[in-house]
Amino acid sequence: MALADAEGLGAVTVRRLAAALGVTPMALYWHVATKDDLVAALADRVLDAVRVPEETGDWEEDLRAALLALVAALRPHPQLAPLVADRLLEHPGGLALSEAALRCLAAAGHGPQPAGYLASQALRTAITAVTGDRPAGADDPAGAQEHEARLRRQQAALAALPPDRYPALVAHAAEVARCTGTDAHVALAVDVFVTGVRGAAARGAVGAGPTAP
């Protein structure tokens, strides 16, 4: 986990991990069947930190709480966030959040099929909201510096676009390039989702097409 946090997922390697543990690469295969199992265990470790909120009965509040609980668990390990999507239905914490989301969506008036899809979409939303938050090496100043340089290059590239074609991007190059997911931003993204669920349920409900207002 320290390895992944410090140097990114790409650094999580049987051989590098073994070296970090002062052991032979093959030693890991006693504790774990395959590398996939190892990274799954990593994701599970992240999900272990999920504090499942208790139900209040207000589905909006409950859905928001479930998503924010996931966000809170992912926050310390943004590098590992993309991994947890595949583990949500295999981990008790992930299952609890899925259960909560599913019930909230049903309570909002969505039918079982859309609710099932939206539940997973909801949790994925929380995941993407924190993904790519911090770059690869947030620890050492070298990585941070390089990341900062890349941001500046990106921002400059946006600012240099033809303003007649991309006026908004040029005007707000800084905001677009550095759209880091602060707590307020992530909370906003969650809010957008929750609010949208209510609106969509209010006008479409069960099987109706979502386009007709």
Add this chain to the structure above:
Amino acid sequence: MALADAEGLGAVTVRRLAAALGVTPMALYWHVATKDDLVAALADRVLDAVRVPEETGDWEEDLRAALLALVAALRPHPQLAPLVADRLLEHPGGLALSEAALRCLAAAGHGPQPAGYLASQALRTAITAVTGDRPAGADDPAGAQEHEARLRRQQAALAALPPDRYPALVAHAAEVARCTGTDAHVALAVDVFVTGVRGAAARGAVGAGPTAP
């Protein structure tokens, strides 16, 4: 691209691609500087299919159209969807969609900072909505069969959970396990986002915390 569609991203390998082209691995390095450039080109190829919708002036309609345009481009290549996130700001089509999203969010009443974040979050939503849609090998029946088996196992695992703890998951195991992103589902996810943007803007607008109703 055919390789990625048929066997998944993991099969996209310098050596395998070279073999498929009947050429030496090193031959590729004449046309491409690095493997990362190669997969970036792959993502760009997907974005080439984006048909940028014309503006109507109604930001809700325009935002929905932009997201659906991205969805339409990603649909034929769900395996490659996760790649395009990193290319959105480097490709004309992606830039056009980003520009459109940014303007819509500003028009909805969001300040430049939240709008910048939400614009990228919007496009990521479209991406996740189609991601993992089809498994790895949708072509050969062997892969399809294996995928079907995995689905069934997943569904059975959900159905076998303690019903007192996960009543909704147990009751709707089928819908959760097979939450494939049909067109209607993806449209619903887009609708949830668009609706949420309006709701959040209506009550929070510029800098206010998103939690207070």
Add this chain to the structure above:
DNA sequence: ACCTGAACACCGTTCAAGT
């Protein structure tokens, strides 16, 4: 129960060389 060592089939990539 836990680890080592040698080996295998695969990676991406460099660099000098061919035509």
Add this chain to the structure above:
DNA sequence: ACCTGAACACCGTTCAAGT
């Protein structure tokens, strides 16, 4: 301009063996 060949440093993993 485009491709080859040999080489290097890295992968995940098997399998037999040690203690």
